[in-house]
Amino acid sequence: MSAKYVFVTGGVVSSLGKGLAAASIGCLLESRGLKVNLMKFDPYLNVDPGTMSPFQHGEVFVTDDGAETDLDLGHYERFTHAPLGRDNNLTTGRIYEQIILKERRGDYLGKTVQVIPHVTNEIKNAMRKVSSNGADVTIVEIGGTVGDIESLPFLEAIRQMRQELGREQTVFVHLTLVPWIAAAQELKTKPTQHSVKDLLSIGIQADILLCRCDRNLGREMKQKIAAFCNVEERAVVAAKDVPSVYEVPLGFAQEGVDALILKYLHLEAPEADLVRWKDLVDRVHHPKDEVSIGIVGKYVEYEDSYKSLKEALTHGAISQNLKLKLTWIEAEGLEAQSAEDRSYEAQLEDFDGILVPGGFGKRGIDGMLNAIRYARERKVPYFGICLGMQTACIEFARNVCGLKDANSSEFDPATPHRVIYKLRELLGVEEMGGTMRLGAWTCILQEDSLAQRAYGGVTEISERHRHRYEFNREYEALLTGAGLRISGSTPDQTYVEIVEIPGHPYFLGCQFHPEFKSKPLEPHPLFREFVRASYRNRLARKESLFAQQQSA
Ligand code: GLN
Secondary structure (H helix, E strand, C coil), X not given: CCCEEEEEEECCCCCCCHHHHHHHHHHHHHCCCCCEEEEEEECCCCCCHHHCCHHHHCCCEECCCCCEECCHHHHHHHHCCCCCCHHHEEEHHHHHHHHHHHHHHCCCCCCCCCHHHHHHHHHXXXXXXXXXXXXXXXXXXXXXXXCCHHHHHHHHHHHHHHHHHCHHHEEEEEEEECCEECCCCEECCHHHHHHHHHHHHCCCCCCEEEEEECCCCCHHHHHHHHHHHCCCHHHEXXXXXXXXXXXXXXXXXXCXXXXXXXXXXXXXXXXXXXXXXXXXXXXXXXXXXXXXXXXXXXXXXCHHHHHHHHHHHHHHHHHCCEEEEEEEEEHHHHCCCCCCCCHHHHHCCCCCEEEECCCCCCCCHHHHHHHHHHHHHHCCCEEEECHHHHHHHHHHHHHCCCCCCCEECCCCCCCCCEEEECHHHHHCCCHHHCCCEEEEEEEEECCCCHHHHHCCCCCXXXXXXXXXXXXXXXXXXXXXXXXXXXXXXXXXCCCEEEEECCCCCCEEEECCCHHHHCECCECCHHHHHHHHHHHHHHHHHHHHHHHHHHHC
């Protein structure tokens, strides 16, 4: 069978959830036993989002092969089992980089290199490459909004794909907005009509319309949209706002999106098996209790910077029928005025667990160290990820081992005690112009450690990385002598991957980013166990409060 494609475009406004829509379509097709792959094209000129600020772009999602990609790939991984990597996210910058490289090499044999056909060919080749790995259906999301100048080459490329492959191999899914206008007490279809017209003017007739709306679309509304936009009535899909993103596939299934895609693609597949997704959503709606986690970081006012983290914590909570109450705390707000000043503690008292996530740069570090000290001393479950692991080591070196100036050379290059340093620079492993340790690395777990118990007793795991600095083993003896345990390392023992404090209910820092591998139906063990420990702490605190009240 030759490769089939679902092309997902967006209209009217950005942020309608195209990535989630693409991921949900993937989820539904996969639940019918089909093999799917997903890819995203981003129209901006950066070669990848690796160098973009989290405020600009949100999280950088890292794949096993070490590609720094758009956060929509995170949705794809959470909703499907598609094997994603470098080839699954391409920007205009990357496409042009490849073309210019070929041009300099003389590959174009003296021809004029142009947007059509050279850029569009490069885009089409990228799609073919991804679809050639045996997927029944490849879902291609085109970033940006129809009407943007910069997304035109991508839209032209998918138009050509339809022309070349025919209707039975390609479906155009267009995501639009049907806003409720309060003054008129009416849903309005005009923006959708215009957006479909914009697409048509460049040669693409949408097949399926996913209409974002805050309430049901009545039959008449659907008929009207179908008539004006030249699609079947049942191809007008109400994509209603839902409280949990994990409800989106179920909503699409109810509206018949997967059945329609199969019909258009002339594919046959069994009914979707959504039992586990239904159970998941059911648990989201009926939690037995809640658990309160405080995240101490520096990009906290923009939640998209920690997209996967938030999802992974949610998975951990759902797995235990708990509702996750997340509080984002700006680390700078936890800084102390003097060594004796512990006033910041008041801001931390209400949390069942504390987490310091990944991050770059010096801002807010002192606040993070204070939060970690609080968690360590008060036996509040602590989970440190990447930067959060490094700061946990610095805190331990300073406050337990008495190395007052212990630091990372990232924050103080002149520190006398660089507990965290740029090991790779010393080893001379700066590949591809970058010093980052990226992508999947194997880690060996120590017997009978908190980490090994969390991972279910295995000794070898693989997790994804995105960082420059490492634990400095010159300080290993001192820190472990004082009670820190190194419970995970790379097989050659070069890099420290996990530290923990035995005897503490849950104090674990990992150099990798486990959040990238958590799925709602397969919650990551470290998040699951962190949430479990946090909830235990909650119950214990409640009990002691109750005991206090009784004795008063
Ligand atoms: N800034 C730290 C480093 O580069 C941590 C990076 C991160 O948390 N992703 O090593």
